[in-house]
Amino acid sequence: xxxxxxxxxxxxxxxxxxxxxxxxxxxxxxxxxxxxxxxxxxxxxxxxxxxxxxxxxxxxxxxxxxxxxxxxxxxxxxxxxxxxxxxxxxxxxxxxxxxxxxxxxxxxxxxxxxxxxxxxxxxxxxx
Numbered sequence: 001x002x003x004x005x006x007x008x009x010x011x012x013x014x015x016x017x018x019x020x021x022x023x024x025x026x027x028x029x030x031x032x033x034x035x036x037x038x039x040x041x042x043x044x045x046x047x048x049x050x051x052x053x054x055x056x057x058x059x060x061x062x063x064x065x066x067x068x069x070x071x072x073x074x075x076x077x078x079x080x081x082x083x084x085x086x087x088x089x090x091x092x093x094x095x096x097x098x099x100x101x102x103x104x105x106x107x108x109x110x111x112x113x114x115x116x117x118x119x120x121x122x123x124x125x126x127x
Contacts, residue, residue, distance in 0.1 A: 047072050054079075094122045 050072035055063055069075045098119045103112055 051075065094119070098123055 051069070054072055054075045055067060058066060066075050066078070069078070101116060101119055
């Protein structure tokens with residue numbers, strides 16, 4: 001079972017003998033620098049495409065607010081924070097209206113039943 005004496009056996013562990021052949025750590029540094037620059041180039045391009053896509057879908061008023069954001073993730077995180085919080089507040093408002101709804105003797109019963117059904121439908125849509 002001839003495993004390399006410098007590297008413990010692992011199906012995912014490459015031999016490190018090539019480091020000595022190609023100049024050691026400086027070669028590894030240059031390879032990592034090249035890989036990092038390629039990664040950064042792709043990340044910058046993807047960020048531009050995502051940012052443009054998000055901004056192009058907005059109205060003019062919202063575009064003016066979000067155009068100052070430099071990264072698509074910042075825009076997306078801001079959307080999530082704004083609209084999820086808004087949805088939670090709206091849902092609490094609907095549930096609060098349902099809990100505080102009561103029948104009034106002076107009001108027409110058909111109108112009150114329609115109001116009740118509307119509140120119930122709003123709750124069903126949110127869950």
